[in-house]
Amino acid sequence: MSSTIVALLIIGVAVLFILGIKLLSSPKTARLGNLVAAAGMTIALIILHKPNGDYVWSQGWSFNYTLIAIGTVIGIVVGALGAYSVKMTAMPQMVALFNGLGGGAAALVASLEFVKPDHDITTFIAGSMLFATLIGSLSFSGSIIAYLKLQGKFEKPMTFPGQNILNGLILLVILGLCGFLTLHAAGGNATLAFIVLFSLALFFGVAMVMPIGGADMPVVISLLNSFTGLAVAADGFAINNLAMVVAGTLVGSSGTLLTLLMCKAMNRPVTNVLFGAFGSSGGAGGAATGDLAGKTVKPIQADEVALLLAYAQQVVIVPGYGMAVAQAQHSVRELSDELGKRGVEVRFAIHPVAGRMPGHMNVLLAEANVPYDQLVEMEAINPSMDRVDVCLVIGANDVVNPAAREEKTSPIYGMPIIEADRCKSVIVMKRSMAAGFAGIENHLFYKDNTRMLFGDAKASLNALVAAVKAS
Amino acid sequence: MDTNILFIFILAVFVGFEVISKVPSMLHTPLMSGTNAIHGIILFGGILVLADAATPLAQALGFVAVIFGSANVFGGFMVTDRMLRMFKKKKSP
Numbered sequence: 001m002s003s004t005i006v007a008l009l010i011i012g013v014a015v016l017f018i019l020g021i022k023l024l025s026s027p028k029t030a031r032l033g034n035l036v037a038a039a040g041m042t043i044a045l046i047i048l049h050k051p052n053g054d055y056v057w058s059q060g061w062s063f064n065y066t067l068i069a070i071g072t073v074i075g076i077v078v079g080a081l082g083a084y085s086v087k088m089t090a091m092p093q094m095v096a097l098f099n100g101l102g103g104g105a106a107a108l109v110a111s112l113e114f115v116k117p118d119h120d121i122t123t124f125i126a127g128s129m130l131f132a133t134l135i136g137s138l139s140f141s142g143s144i145i146a147y148l149k150l151q152g153k154f155e156k157p158m159t160f161p162g163q164n165i166l167n168g169l170i171l172l173v174i175l176g177l178c179g180f181l182t183l184h185a186a187g188g189n190a191t192l193a194f195i196v197l198f199s200l201a202l203f204f205g206v207a208m209v210m211p212i213g214g215a216d217m218p219v220v221i222s223l224l225n226s227f228t229g230l231a232v233a234a235d236g237f238a239i240n241n242l243a244m245v246v247a248g249t250l251v252g253s254s255g256t257l258l259t260l261l262m263c264k265a266m267n268r269p270v271t272n273v274l275f276g277a278f279g280s281s282g283g284a285g286g287a288a289t290g291d292l293a294g295k296t297v298k299p300i301q302a303d304e305v306a307l308l309l310a311y312a313q314q315v316v317i318v319p320g321y322g323m324a325v326a327q328a329q330h331s332v333r334e335l336s337d338e339l340g341k342r343g344v345e346v347r348f349a350i351h352p353v354a355g356r357m358p359g360h361m362n363v364l365l366a367e368a369n370v371p372y373d374q375l376v377e378m379e380a381i382n383p384s385m386d387r388v389d390v391c392l393v394i395g396a397n398d399v400v401n402p403a404a405r406e407e408k409t410s411p412i413y414g415m416p417i418i419e420a421d422r423c424k425s426v427i428v429m430k431r432s433m434a435a436g437f438a439g440i441e442n443h444l445f446y447k448d449n450t451r452m453l454f455g456d457a458k459a460s461l462n463a464l465v466a467a468v469k470a471s
Numbered sequence: 472m473d474t475n476i477l478f479i480f481i482l483a484v485f486v487g488f489e490v491i492s493k494v495p496s497m498l499h500t501p502l503m504s505g506t507n508a509i510h511g512i513i514l515f516g517g518i519l520v521l522a523d524a525a526t527p528l529a530q531a532l533g534f535v536a537v538i539f540g541s542a543n544v545f546g547g548f549m550v551t552d553r554m555l556r557m558f559k560k561k562k563s564p
Contacts, residue, residue: 030498031552056518071535075542106513112520244513249484255506257488369557
């Protein structure tokens with residue numbers, strides 16, 4: 001292939017990646033955007049060249065190429081199994097896992113380039129390789145811990161005194177090793193130092209994610225996603241591949257911005273998420289707020305709720321993680337359709353961090369065929385909450401807790417919430433009186449206009465659908 | 472040192488920031504998943520190092536890198552598409 005055509009095609013690849021990300025940020029074009037990015041990837045594969053300029057696919061077939069073919073096929077099978085067999089509720093874990101694999105691959109590629117015996121490399125290239133090794137392996141181990149936390153293993157933050165100091169020391173050793181290796185890229189000591197660096201980076205990924213609570217994993221995954229992007233870009237520098245530099249950098253910078261957007265939605269600075277061990281300091285104080293003493297919650301039965309809903313004009317449904325756990329999204333859609341038939345206006349209020357990942361609720365409701373124009377974001381729906389007749393809270397907790405507005409001592413004070421308490425009546429569907437992920441009491445449950453409908457969300461919703469049909 | 476590649480790197484940083492500045496939160500997860508697939512381009516890095524691998528150890532590690540990268544890129548695009556297939560507009564009656 002002529003080098004001019006290849007250069008032009010690489011520009012095309014970069015444009016397709018940028019366009020893909022752009023299209024991914026609007027609901028109407030998102031699916032197309034994903035396909036556009038995949039098309040860019042295909043072209044990048046076809047025009048793949050070695051660092052020395054040789055065209056990869058015109059070399060004679062060798063055992064290494066057989067390994068490439070087998071490895072790629074294994075990856076496709078593993079990827080397809082993961083992508084298509086996973087439940088919609090477990091999507092966030094899947095993204096974490098794929099991200100970890102990408103990080104691991106980035107670290108391996110950089111290591112293999114670095115320890116190659118017969119080459120002299122510039123300080124800049126050595127630095128890129130070390131950066132990719134460090135960030136890639138950190139992203140690998142960190143993503144696996146994030147995956148495990150989302151699977152329900154050691155969800156609670158794991159902390160001990162002096163943890164941040166220990167982590168800081170490890171980081172210092174890592175940076176020292178990087179400095180040493182950048183200057184002494186060859187020799188027996190270098191290989192040993194490299195292996196130590198690799199292991200420390202893996203350990204650091206674990207140590208970084210362990211103290212962070214399960215509720216903050218979306219932010220962590222987004223951050224590690226942008227880390228992997230940067231590691232891939234550094235690999236691109238190391239093996240002189242422009243498409244990798246562009247793709248990795250785009251992911252790195254857009255991922256960083258996405259991470260900040262997520263933190264903004266929770267009204268917490270990113271440093272607080274990463275180093276704060278949420279709830280460890282404020283949890284106890286939040287739970288013991290005095291003015292709840294003596295107040296009790298008021299339960300309600302499904303038949304009564306059905307009547308309220310059937311004769312309402314405006315209903316807002318606030319879904320949360322409880323809906324995901326109960327797999328109740330299809331029942332919710334049935335209820336919403338049934339109410340729609342009776343002329344009730346039904347909207348879904350989506351908090352940016354409801355569920356275990358931003359957009360988690362949208363994905364689940366979309367799976368159940370709820371049209372996305374019925375889903376309204378928090379900022380858009382809050383001004384109209386006073387006019388809403390019934391607000392149905394399904395398995396959501398912290399995102400509707402008015403303590404965020406009223407209670408200065410609460411750990412979630414200042415977090416934007418869906419102001420469910422302003423609706424004429426509020427029905428909270430819940431399994432039990434357990435506290436939410438943040439581990440604090442919900443003041444909403446004790447308000448005069450709130451009724452509690454206890455039970456499994458799916459069973460309760462099915463009872464509601466039947467009762468609405470009958471009324 | 473080739474400064475052109477640094478130049479492109481800096482431009483890409485800014486493009487990445489600008490291109491997603493306005494994203495509705497409903498698309499945060501699919502967007503993360505989509506960009507996750509894009510960094511799966513590391514598969515090609517794996518292919519390049521494995522193609523030139525000279526020792527059994529390099530072949531073994533390169534092989535693992537190709538499997539990881541391949542799962543990242545193919546799984547990433549597939550899982551994103553599966554999420555996005557569900558965003559449908561209400562059919563007009």
